[in-house]
Amino acid sequence: MREQELVRWLSRRNPAIGDDTAELALHGRQVVTVDSQIEGIHFPAGLDEALIARRLARVNLSDIAASGAQPSHALCTLAAPRDFDHRRFLDTLVQEGKTYGFELVGGDSTTASTVATSLSLIGTLDRHTRFVGRGNGEPGDVVWVGGPLGMAGLGLYLQQHLGIELSRGRQVNVPRQLAKHAATVRRAVLTHRLPQPQLELGRWLGRRRRVAAIDVSDGLGKDLGRMCEAGGHGAVVDAASLPLPRSAKQLAEAIGLDSLELATGAGEDYVLLFALPRNVRPPASLGATAIGHLTETTRVLLDTGTELRDVSNAGYDHLE
């Protein structure tokens, strides 16, 4: 499909598209973020275009959530081979916008031998909401995490090493030896492919007087390390408190993985990691778990019960 036809087709579905530049109707204060999804790094060649689009939206929505904002507008770049299903990709992205509250207002499409796509997202802070940076923590604050850690890492391993794939109908092919873990296999793969941005939790965080937050994209150790570096403090995490469901631990054990390493070193869970003063607790309905506290030193330590292990470099680095 020629670029001009593609733009025409998209502008019928999504009237904000059509010019090289879009004028925005903005309210409140704005935040911006951008993240890419690259074939061979974030997803394998041949992956369903709808899954690429959804993940692209969600990893960016997760950053918006960590800032306390709500999404409003998006710009997309897409470099892809000619046989890539551009319409399926864009339709899904527009659909994600409807689900999560942003409008696709611009983009750029080029041919390339492998798929590389990025989304810039603009978010809004209303007058009751503060921008939540990662550097506002203080020693003594309690460290919380918004959901399970290690689930996405487990899902990635299952796909890369056991040939498990998510079908268009969102089913997975479970090998016979993992039959009794079937539900957990599916949940892990879904967590990796389709992260759930914690916008509601982010909105709650944005209304606190003081809070530091970041989303777990590169692993607890590394992302907590970033929070500590920005705030000039350290942290101790209690290994026993890390939220990885028992069923996931059993699956990890069945395939020879260390669930503590998954929870601290694997990334892509896209749950929020945040620090709050001791006397502030998120409502139970938001599902967050306290996992440790911030300290005066600048070290990022995991307390396993038998040792204090430095985990600030446990995560995944995109330039390594």
Added chain:
Amino acid sequence: MREQELVRWLSRRNPAIGDDTAELALHGRQVVTVDSQIEGIHFPAGLDEALIARRLARVNLSDIAASGAQPSHALCTLAAPRDFDHRRFLDTLVQEGKTYGFELVGGDSTTASTVATSLSLIGTLDRHTRFVGRGNGEPGDVVWVGGPLGMAGLGLYLQQHLGIELSRGRQVNVPRQLAKHAATVRRAVLTHRLPQPQLELGRWLGRRRRVAAIDVSDGLGKDLGRMCEAGGHGAVVDAASLPLPRSAKQLAEAIGLDSLELATGAGEDYVLLFALPRNVRPPASLGATAIGHLTETTRVLLDTGTELRDVSNAGYDHLE
């Protein structure tokens, strides 16, 4: 260099970088745009990182100019091999921001086998300025162009077919047979590699009561066709009025190119193409040339003096 070190290094030069999300201090009304530069499509492998960064900034600034806005904030994505000089690229981008008035507020960096980079630019319309769309033209309007057409196409040809390259010192290697065209060779290559966004002209356009504008990225024929499609009108361009300097015509002739085809079919000049009511003329200091007028029909025609030639498909299509 690891991603975290890169972010640390950049945040010392450019304090707005550091978190996944940036809060913006915005005034007036906003516009947004995004464009990519891809190795093998927009530039050859091994090109100086500074040239990639400058062109990335300028093709986007050109879109902002066509909207009547002034640039304010940018987000960059960069996928590149490990040996890419990230610092040179980012330093140059920050420098371009200082030159043209935008601040780099975020980005995303990943490894990849080839270089793909994009910039999302936010621009501001002050209260005296209208958003300039491409669809506001009316039959009878005069069509103007903000600078030479075909110069960048000539520069691209010289690089692709005659092995001419722009050095880090911005000199070109001129083959002996083109020695007497040396200055024009250099100008053509510079025009292609380092387009000049017409922000001042854009600002003037934004203050008109009615104007349509687009920048010439894919060629006069194609971009004028887009303007006509958006406005529901046609256009006739007078071939004799197309601004390509005599020296460029002579160089084109010397290497066997048709200068009329260059001026109508080659793209990447990044000059503004705009339509104004008959009684409105841009100040001579802005250097624009009247090249035709809008018509009732929906055809995009070139009047060569001997024939009316349809040029709506003469340009370059990124998905062809």
